[in-house]
Amino acid sequence: MAAPERTTAPPNGRLAFGLVTLAVVLAVVSVVSIAVGARSVGLGVVLDVVGGNGSGSSDHQVVAARLPRLFAGLLVGAGLGLAGAVMQGVTRNPLADPGLFGVNAGAAFAVVAAISWFGVDEPLRYVWFAFAGAAVVGAAVYAVGSMGGGGATPVKITLAGAAVNAVLLSVTTAVLLTDSATFNQHRFWTVGSIAGRRGDLVAQLAPFLLAGVVLALVAGRLLNVLALGDDVARGLGQRVGSARALAGAATILLCGAATAIAGPISFVGLLVPHVARRITGPDQRWILPYSMLLAPVLLLGSDVLGRVVAPPGEIQVGVVLAFVGAPFLMVLLRNRKLREL
Amino acid sequence: MALEVVVRTRRAGRARASAVCLTLAVLCFAVLCVSLALGDVTIPVFDVVATLFGGGDAGAGYIVTELRLPRGLVAVLAGAAFGLSGAIFQSLTRNSLASPDIIGITAGASAAAVVALLVFNVRGAGVSLAALAGALGSAAVIYAVAWRGGVSGYRFVLSGVAMAAMLTSVVSYCLTRVEVHLARDALAWLTGSLNAKSWDTATTLGIGVAILAPAALVAGRWLTALQVGDDLARVQGVHVERARLGLLAVAVALAAVATAAVGPVAFVAFVAGPIARRLAGGGGPGLVPAALVGALVMTAADVVGQHAIAGTQFPVGVVTAIIGGPYLLWLLVITNRVGRGD
Numbered sequence: 001m002a003a004p005e006r007t008t009a010p011p012n013g014r015l016a017f018g019l020v021t022l023a024v025v026l027a028v029v030s031v032v033s034i035a036v037g038a039r040s041v042g043l044g045v046v047l048d049v050v051g052g053n054g055s056g057s058s059d060h061q062v063v064a065a066r067l068p069r070l071f072a073g074l075l076v077g078a079g080l081g082l083a084g085a086v087m088q089g090v091t092r093n094p095l096a097d098p099g100l101f102g103v104n105a106g107a108a109f110a111v112v113a114a115i116s117w118f119g120v121d122e123p124l125r126y127v128w129f130a131f132a133g134a135a136v137v138g139a140a141v142y143a144v145g146s147m148g149g150g151g152a153t154p155v156k157i158t159l160a161g162a163a164v165n166a167v168l169l170s171v172t173t174a175v176l177l178t179d180s181a182t183f184n185q186h187r188f189w190t191v192g193s194i195a196g197r198r199g200d201l202v203a204q205l206a207p208f209l210l211a212g213v214v215l216a217l218v219a220g221r222l223l224n225v226l227a228l229g230d231d232v233a234r235g236l237g238q239r240v241g242s243a244r245a246l247a248g249a250a251t252i253l254l255c256g257a258a259t260a261i262a263g264p265i266s267f268v269g270l271l272v273p274h275v276a277r278r279i280t281g282p283d284q285r286w287i288l289p290y291s292m293l294l295a296p297v298l299l300l301g302s303d304v305l306g307r308v309v310a311p312p313g314e315i316q317v318g319v320v321l322a323f324v325g326a327p328f329l330m331v332l333l334r335n336r337k338l339r340e341l
Numbered sequence: 342m343a344l345e346v347v348v349r350t351r352r353a354g355r356a357r358a359s360a361v362c363l364t365l366a367v368l369c370f371a372v373l374c375v376s377l378a379l380g381d382v383t384i385p386v387f388d389v390v391a392t393l394f395g396g397g398d399a400g401a402g403y404i405v406t407e408l409r410l411p412r413g414l415v416a417v418l419a420g421a422a423f424g425l426s427g428a429i430f431q432s433l434t435r436n437s438l439a440s441p442d443i444i445g446i447t448a449g450a451s452a453a454a455v456v457a458l459l460v461f462n463v464r465g466a467g468v469s470l471a472a473l474a475g476a477l478g479s480a481a482v483i484y485a486v487a488w489r490g491g492v493s494g495y496r497f498v499l500s501g502v503a504m505a506a507m508l509t510s511v512v513s514y515c516l517t518r519v520e521v522h523l524a525r526d527a528l529a530w531l532t533g534s535l536n537a538k539s540w541d542t543a544t545t546l547g548i549g550v551a552i553l554a555p556a557a558l559v560a561g562r563w564l565t566a567l568q569v570g571d572d573l574a575r576v577q578g579v580h581v582e583r584a585r586l587g588l589l590a591v592a593v594a595l596a597a598v599a600t601a602a603v604g605p606v607a608f609v610a611f612v613a614g615p616i617a618r619r620l621a622g623g624g625g626p627g628l629v630p631a632a633l634v635g636a637l638v639m640t641a642a643d644v645v646g647q648h649a650i651a652g653t654q655f656p657v658g659v660v661t662a663i664i665g666g667p668y669l670l671w672l673l674v675i676t677n678r679v680g681r682g683d
Contacts, residue, residue, distance in 0.1 A: 100502070144674055155495045159438040162502045163669055166443050169509070170607040170662035173532055177659065183528065184521045191513035266506055315514065322510035329503040330486045333496050 068199035079258035081295020084269020089223035099266025106137025107259035131256035192318020212253030223284040267325020365633035422599035424635020427610030429592035440611035441596040444501025448508040449479025469601035476597030533606030533658030549598035608665025
């Protein structure tokens with residue numbers, strides 16, 4: 001049985017200390033993720049390179065080659081974790097996740113369409129397709145899921161997201177059947193991975209993710225007010241519409257850019273905010289930064305796991321996360337009253 | 342007086358349902374005949390009908406019964422099985438979105454088939470067996486996971502969504518591990534196709550449907566009782582959990598048999614129930630019309646995929662996806678607007 005949800009927050013000092021601890025954990029996981037792989041490198045060498053003492057030895061080159069993957073993992077993880085936390089906060093829906101709600105699939109489909117139909121293969125250009133896809137599909141799923149009696153219940157939105165996912169998947173499959181070259185690229189991308197991502201791609205998309213992070217962190221206070229319900233929020237002088245728009249913009253930036261780098265990855269955004277909430281209690285101003293640091297720990301950890309379990313090959317991080325996340329969702333369904341949050 | 346009105350309304354409803362079923366059956370037969378008539382050699386539709394009833398000349402007879410009829414029959418049977426399965430799932434969970442495509446049943450079949458194809462290099466009937474086992478296995482896991490002193494509709498559906506996400510990632514992973522031409526073979530299976538269906542497939546599928554369809558229609562009685570709610574169903578003397586398990590088993594088996602034969606053809610299970618309900622009216626689950634709509638959609642989609650664009654042939658799954666996708670989105674809007682989406 002799950003521990004009861006925290007209703008009172010721990011004191012701020014302890015939460016701040018926890019955040020610092022989490023940052024240290026993240027740093028350790030980062031170093032491990034560079035050191036572990038088909039060719040393992042000593043921790044000392046990693047620290048040497050990070051400290052700027054990079055010489056020309058082959059170990060140093062291995063480290064340099066793995067850095068883009070680390071940065072991709074950090075950015076994608078932070079982006080998806082924050083996006084999930086913002087979505088769960090703004091929809092007051094414990095099952096909100098950029099993957100389950102079809103947002104990542106929308107971005108992914110738009111990128112495939114851009115590459116296959118419009119010949120756009122510059123990341124800086126197709127990221128706009130990713131944003132558009134994320135925005136359109138996210139908005140459509142939410143709009144459809146919130147129609148009818150009872151508003152946007154978790155069940156309705158999740159099913160709407162799954163249905164939209166199914167549509168996008170089968171249309172993409174239909175496109176790929178006739179286009180062997182695109183299929184060959186697509187199959188490595190759609191599985192969700194941070195391996196082999198070029199450093200300049202990550203660098204080009206980083207500003208979008210950072211903008212999303214800033215917006216999301218700013219939105220924390222607004223999410224706290226929204227959590228009281230629309231009527232109370234209005235009574236407190238909050239403009240509900242603009243708060244939602246801010247949160248929506250943050251989500252689209254984060255999911256669109258993260259998907260453009262790594263492909264569609266599910267369950268990070270679902271899992272991490274629940275863990276964060278367990279630690280921090282209900283205050284969004286703490287949930288968001290905790291999610292931002294916890295998510296890359298999960299993502300990089302899963303990535304390392306995927307590299308270790310099946311040598312000499314590796315299992316992509318998207319697959320590892322599905323196998324971690326789906327059972328988590330099933331447990332969540334058993335242990336919680338879903339309509340409460 | 343009031344009783345008379347009720348009786349009259351019921352009779353009118355039943356008459357309408359019968360008329361709809363008859364029309365659907367005739368349409369289905371007509372499309373089947375068209376599909377048998379078209380091809381490299383076009384045979385007049387009257388000759389096709391004559392051949393089917395034992396007449397006609399020998400050359401046309403060979404083309405129709407040996408070359409084209411298996412494909413047509415597989416389309417009809419698989420479509421009917423998908424339609425029945427979808428309608429049962431949708432009524433059971435009281436949610437139009439809960440078709441086997443979306444809640445992990447066909448994903449189980451796909452994952453098992455892709456593993457069989459790519460990891461174990463199985464071909465032919467072995468792939469169908471794997472798909473069958475995959476669908477049944479994933480359904481059993483979903484049921485076990487969702488069980489908590491009984492299975493509620495939403496917990497079953499959402500556990501299925503989680504399962505589907507996991508199994509889809511298995512498929513993606515397998516597709517990255519092999520040469521591109523093998524991956525393309527698997528992709529073709531994943532789309533669902535009626536190409537190269539022989540009498541073997543038609544017979545196997547026919548036996549499966551012949552056993553399962555009557556079972557589904559018998560179990561349909563419980564469906565009507567369950568639709569009004571668990572408590573009222575208990576009052577009527579229905580053992581709720583047992584009835585639900587029985588219905589789920591039949592629905593899963595139908596989806597599994599059909600997927601094993603033709604692959605996971607998208608959205609046939611999904612669209613058949615709602616279309617049938619809208620046509621036949623009434624509050625009941627309408628299993629017979631759903632089966633007929635499924636058969637009709639499948640046959641018609643195959644005719645379109647084979648002959649709509651001269652020189653290019655699409656697998657049936659591409660056509661159903663292109664038609665079914667937008668319909669699904671539209672249905673989502675309608676379903677939730679009238680507040681039936683749970």
